[in-house]
Amino acid sequence: MGCRPIAEPHDGAPQRKPGCSSRHLEPSASIPSPEPLNLYAPTGARASRIDVSEDPYEYCVREFGDPLPVVPPTVERVERMMAGFDPSQVIGRIPPCYGEATVEKIAANAVMAGCEPSMMEVLLPVVRAACDERLNLHGVQGTTHFSAPLIIVNGPLRRRLGFACGQNVFSNVARANSTLGRALQLILRNLGGAAPDGIDMSTLGNPGKFAYCIGENEEESPWEPLHVELGFRPDQSTVTLFCGEAPHGVSEHFARSAKGVLKAIARSLATVWSYRACMRHEALVVLGLEHVRTIHRDGFRKQDIRDFLFNNTGIPLRAYDDADGEGISQMHSYREITIDGERCYQKFRSPESIGVVVAGGGAGKFSAVVGSWATGPRGSQRVTYPCP
């Protein structure tokens, strides 16, 4: 029919298409077939050495940092960081570009992040967890959504390595939280290829992409910590990764009962992802200590908290009267419940869609809600790994 060729080789299409179909293999006209990546080799190549004659801080920021200065990964520093480990051992391959995360590469990024060498015993399980297929880092790294992996540290290792669990837990309070969180983010970028001006297509981003790491305040919690709930022993240490948005604060300074506090949190949970979107997302509730005391005083355990939030988080049916809007077209799959006499659609699939941890300082009746990305087998699932 005389149609023009639909495309010529090297037709000007971008070499890299970020997002859901990012091109992971660079095209080359001279090579007849792609060499498949071996995703299962137990050992990998040693890292190359780079001789730098200019200011190493400027070089590192330009070539492989986040935009903040990093500690230059000198040979001596990296060797100190990986002492006792096999430098060639592959811990995982970081999607979407599947860069080999050897111990040596991980150590180089840990040096840049400012980690102390003892941090490797936590960082290696964190990298393993990040590469777990259930976490679906491939999708998280390319999405336009806000999500970034939040690290939650549990067990005795928190205190031994100095992880903060109290006041300012989400921010700049402790070297351990900040450097572990930053090391993971540098690895995602330098080995996974998630450059924030390229494959990482997040529309608005997330301040957690500098560092996103908290410890559970187990000492001041009356309940089982997260890892014990999941079947680990109290004397074990674990890292849990949950891909989520930045924390959304919930103030409730006047309620004097568990139900009063939890209803305020339920109102924030109702807005996770988008107000009218139900059944497809999850959340992590980070309970501050003053709220914990009020809730515990009324006899609630963590499971009671989850159950109450599950049964009291919903969207009134009247919110679906608009002609269009996110969440409306999936109404047929929603479950109707009654909350305080009002017909609602239930927000979450199950009580287990709501994670509960205790963290933060002793003053202030605040908690936080961290909303998820897409969840379940088709999205990102929370994963927990033990530390040796």
Added chain:
Amino acid sequence: MSITLVNPCNEQKPVASYAPRLQTLAGKTIALLDISKPGGNVFLDRLETLLLAHCSVAHVVREIKPTYTKPAPEQLLEKLRTVDAVVEGLAD
């Protein structure tokens, strides 16, 4: 005075070749891959109409990824290897 650094970045640079380019659409079998984001079918429905009406393609095959959050599963890729060209509809 220079300093030696350990390269912290991915040093594997896998490469792939382009598939042979089609010289014409006439008589070809074209797959339209919906990644299952909202609205993808609107774009691909229109494209199917145009391909059949104006380009004399022999067949249009419609496929859909189970989820846009992950790479296409192997079985789906196998199906796509049997057609002459694939058009993937991205995003919302």
